[in-house]
Amino acid sequence: MSNVENVIIIGSGPAGLTSAIYTARANLNPLMIEGYEAGGQLMITNDVENYPGFADGITGPELMQVTRKQAERFGTRFITANVTKVDFSVRPFKVWVGNDEYQAKSIVISTGASAKYLGLDSEKAFMGKGVSACATCDGAFFRDMNVCVIGGGDTAMEEANFLTRFAKKVWLIHRRDSFRASKIMADRVMNNEKIEILYNSELKEVRGEKLVSSIVIYNNKTKEDIELPMEGVFIAIGHQPNTKIFKDQLDLNETGYIVTQPKSSYTNVDGVFAAGDVQDHVYRQAITAAGSGCMAAIDAERWLEKQGV
Numbered sequence: 408m409s410n411v412e413n414v415i416i417i418g419s420g421p422a423g424l425t426s427a428i429y430t431a432r433a434n435l436n437p438l439m440i441e442g443y444e445a446g447g448q449l450m451i452t453n454d455v456e457n458y459p460g461f462a463d464g465i466t467g468p469e470l471m472q473v474t475r476k477q478a479e480r481f482g483t484r485f486i487t488a489n490v491t492k493v494d495f496s497v498r499p500f501k502v503w504v505g506n507d508e509y510q511a512k513s514i515v516i517s518t519g520a521s522a523k524y525l526g527l528d529s530e531k532a533f534m535g536k537g538v539s540a541c542a543t544c545d546g547a548f549f550r551d552m553n554v555c556v557i558g559g560g561d562t563a564m565e566e567a568n569f570l571t572r573f574a575k576k577v578w579l580i581h582r583r584d585s586f587r588a589s590k591i592m593a594d595r596v597m598n599n600e601k602i603e604i605l606y607n608s609e610l611k612e613v614r615g616e617k618l619v620s621s622i623v624i625y626n627n628k629t630k631e632d633i634e635l636p637m638e639g640v641f642i643a644i645g646h647q648p649n650t651k652i653f654k655d656q657l658d659l660n661e662t663g664y665i666v667t668q669p670k671s672s673y674t675n676v677d678g679v680f681a682a683g684d685v686q687d688h689v690y691r692q693a694i695t696a697a698g699s700g701c702m703a704a705i706d707a708e709r710w711l712e713k714q715g716v
């Protein structure tokens with residue numbers, strides 16, 4: 408039986424670490440269970456140029472390292488492992504890491520979301536070397552180059568349009584002959600002269616030496632392969648929130664994101680708060696995640712105060 412913590416933070420991307428900084432500075436002595444893939448999606452992001460405060464940019468891993476240090480400085484304790492089970496139906500709440508049980512008066516969930524990938528070996532090999540899952544993060548590195556976006560949903564439309572600001576030409580590659588995206592978003596793509604749409608097309612292989620230089624596309628109607636010169640490949644086939652362990656514990660929306668009350672980090676369970684991409688499929692930026700981590704910390708602090716902690 409362990410001590411009862413004031414707050415356990417699950418997940419260690421910008422949302423979780425910001426929660427840790429705030430709750431630690433509020434003397435709540437937070438315990439963070441950071442996961443084996445600590446740092447989250449920023450750990451696979453090369454250069455971050457849009458996080459305020461870094462005029463010359465910073466790499467994703469460096470940003471997470473310095474933020475973790477800041478959380479540590481105020482006394483955050485870390486466990487580098489994955490949470491395997493939770494029970495939010497009892498007080499104090501219970502959190503397990505394998506057979507080890509932890510208890511807490513409040514919980515901040517910041518387990519993030521993961522971009523979905525196609526699962527090609529070559530896609531993995533060129534991650535950060537031309538393959539990306541975030542146009543907002545990496546689009547500006549492809550000025551005057553040829554790039555493609557894979558997907559047919561709103562994200563793919565938005566990213567394709569966004570990329571035309573930088574790229575010489577954008578190919579939108581979709582596996583079917585019609586889009587899932589909303590009409591207004593699809594129309595924007597179809598009316599954009601810099602975008603060429605390839606329907607019934609599947610990315611088969613990414614090629615290059617150190618960096619991406621071409622892609623092979625399989626046309627599932629003609630059954631033919633074509634190779635296109637290409638420097639950037641943006642995978643936009645959706646995100647998966649990391650909420651498997653919370654499925655029977657919290658209200659999730661139809662796509663698995665934790666539902667939070669508007670303008671707060673409150674979940675449907677009193678004392679359990681959620682921050683960052685695990686509850687936000689719209690903005691998905693490091694800075695918005697950090698901002699919502701701050702909200703969760705303040706919500707938790709005030710809630711604990713009301714409970715007399």
Ligand code: NDP
Nearest residue numbers: 525558559560561562563565582583587643644645646688
């Ligand atoms: P969606 O699930 O809506 O779309 C995913 C797209 O990727 C689909 O076209 C799908 O193809 C394709 N896809 C999925 N798996 C594969 C695969 N293995 N190989 C090839 N293609 C694949 O995800 P989004 O991220 O686009 O959108 C998520 C939610 O966020 C939606 O509700 C969307 O409306 C919303 N959103 C809203 C925005 C806005 O309003 N500004 C901007 C961005 C997102 P298929 O169609 O064949 O299934």
